[in-house]
């Protein structure tokens with residue numbers, strides 16, 4: 001963001017000028033001591049995806065510790081160096097200029113400009129976006145303050161949804177007197193199978209009025225056909241809240257593509273902003289269907305920002321969001337998506353047929369992106385999968401994570417990053433061949 005409008009005559013001017021560079025650097029090359037974003041002009045994402053030299057250059061923009069091969073990048077996204085540097089500058093700026101800066105700059109327009117930028121990037125109007133500390137804060141407010149549920153209405157979610165969103169849905173029993181229904185998604189999943197599973201559940205529970213959908217599952221990486229299911233839900237008078245914590249940034253889309261009215265997003269996963277920032281989306285004409293957070297009075301009820309009340313937060317990380325978006329765009333959102341898919345397909349193609357391995361995530365490109373989960377055949381317990389992750393880590397130097405909560409059993413999630421190399425993938429394939437022989 002630029003703060004050019006503020007030109008104080010004081011000894012801190014230099015610091016302000018430094019801060020003025022925030023959010024303006026990466027799109028034109030993100031130059032840093034450790035490298036720059038290679039030019040992608042005119043190159044097709046699918047061709048770029050397999051160009052190791054290109055991704056080595058991109059990878060050098062990330063300060064990844066190579067002591068272990070990190071295949072657990074779904075937890076949160078590593079900041080690229082230009083982003084980390086901007087974040088450090090922003091921490092210093094907020095710390096040195098303190099309330100004076102925050103009241104005269106950030107509160108007086110800086111925060112609004114960041115919201116404008118996020119809205120523009122995701123294809124929303126600024127009045128539809130409120131910044132939050134992450135997807136959790138966004139979705140907890142959306143779910144628990146959705147005010148159209150009456151006692152006896154059904155609120156529905158699935159086994160693959162995120163735990164804390166499941167808790168928030170369960171809370172609707174106490175808060176709204178709703179009947180809360182949990183369904184299990186099919187495994188293996190198919191595009192039509194998923195649509196059919198939701199259709200069957202909605203038919204079985206005709207009183208359903210609220211449905212939670214997770215765009216990309218953190219458990220298995222499954223991409224749910226949100227728009228198709230949302231259309232079907234709308235025809236039955238069901239509102240849909242989408243958990244897009246893992247999708248935007250990993251895959252490229254505009255919020256309107258989802259065809260839903262309420263969405264929670266993260267910026268600190270696949271967009272690569274500092275930890276602690278996300279946002280909620282409420283379609284303009286649906287604002288009144290989500291009540292204000294704790295009767296918020298800081299903003300009028302007609303302002304979406306009254307739907308979340310964070311309190312004093314980490315301003316420096318919010319200030320760094322434009323830098324993260326700049327780097328995301330400079331690397332290229334479609335190129336990023338193509339690379340993550342390419343890395344995923346590379347290891348899955350070589351391991352899917354291993355006799356003792358189950359790859360949970362389908363190969364249909366509509367149903368996955370970069371994340372995929374596995375388990376050894378018949379090994380469905382928490383312990384089984386903790387052991388599998390431990391073997392990968394201790395015997396092969398590959399860091400992954402066990403994920404539970406899948407109706408058919410626990411699994412191990414593999415999530416690559418932009419600094420993952422073809423050689424890292426080869427190591428994973430080698431390890432799985434030995435383990436699942």
Ligand SMILES: Cc1ncc(COP(=O)(O)O)c(C=O)c1O
Pocket residue numbers: 074075133134135136137161162214216217218243245246266278
């Ligand atoms: C699908 C999904 N939803 C929501 C969240 C919550 O995100 P956060 O903890 O960043 O608020 C996560 C985090 O991993 C997630 O994977």
